[in-house]
Amino acid sequence: GAGVSQSPSNKVTEKGKDVELRCDPISGHTALYWYRQSLGQGLEFLIYFQGNSAPDKSGLPSDRFSAERTGGSVSTLTIQRTQQEDSAVYLCASSTQASGGIYEQYFGPGTRLTVT
Amino acid sequence: AQSVSQHNHHVILSEAASLELGCNYSYGGTVNLFWYVQYPGQHLQLLLKYFSGDPLVKGIKGFEAEFIKSKFSFNLRKPSVQWSDTAEYFCAVNAGTDKLIFGTGTRLQVFP
Numbered sequence: 324g325a326g327v328s329q330s331p332s333n334k335v336t337e338k339g340k341d342v343e344l345r346c347d348p349i350s351g352h353t354a355l356y357w358y359r360q361s362l363g364q365g366l367e368f369l370i371y372f373q374g375n376s377a378p379d380k381s382g383l384p385s386d387r388f389s390a391e392r393t394g395g396s397v398s399t400l401t402i403q404r405t406q407q408e409d410s411a412v413y414l415c416a417s418s419t420q421a422s423g424g425i426y427e428q429y430f431g432p433g434t435r436l437t438v439t
Numbered sequence: 440a441q442s443v444s445q446h447n448h449h450v451i452l453s454e455a456a457s458l459e460l461g462c463n464y465s466y467g468g469t470v471n472l473f474w475y476v477q478y479p480g481q482h483l484q485l486l487l488k489y490f491s492g493d494p495l496v497k498g499i500k501g502f503e504a505e506f507i508k509s510k511f512s513f514n515l516r517k518p519s520v521q522w523s524d525t526a527e528y529f530c531a532v533n534a535g536t537d538k539l540i541f542g543t544g545t546r547l548q549v550f551p
Contacts (some may be wrong), residue, residue: 327482371537
């Protein structure tokens with residue numbers, strides 16, 4: 324079946340501009356996660372959504388970052404006033420549910436963001 | 440705060456050599472442990488996972504990992520690597536929350 328999809332695959336933007344990154348989770352998955360993969364930094368948790376519960380935003384690095392999930396499916400990660408340090412690969416993952424972390428997270432291909 | 444350490448940043452092996460990649464985590468309670476692999480140009484995918492029970496877990500493609508609670512470790516092993524195992528390997532832990540905490544990754548290069 325279809326996996327997690329993300330768009331765009333690559334995004335180059337100028338410093339100070341806003342960007343929106345999109346994630347389509349696997350159909351039926353109620354939990355959705357955003358991570359950031361920076362060179363030499365591994366993967367860093369940003370935010371996750373589970374059903375209708377309030378999202379866990381504890382990993383967002385600044386108030387320039389926000390995310391929403393509409394209708395319990397598609398999610399958009401928005402970065403306002405981008406900075407060069409925001410350059411990274413942004414990964415989305417989904418799982419059947421989030422309950423003590425015992426459900427496998429399936430990852431999308433990522434969006435490579437470059438801020439010039 | 441929870442953290443995961445992968446001490447081997449870059450490993451180079453010849454085919455048929457044995458592999459062991461180290462992973463240590465910091466958390467005193469119950470943990471779920473994972474190894475993910477990212478082949479060149481592909482998505483992250485799950486290699487194996489430990490939730491409970493037998494501390495020696497077997498994953499895909501002949502990989503296995505052993506959970507040693509007293510050492511806070513979850514090392515990944517494979518007795519004989521192949522060129523197709525060239526990839527980046529990430530250890531991750533989940534402890535009391537639903538988010539994964541990842542290590543910085545180990546880049547494995549296998550030469551024929």
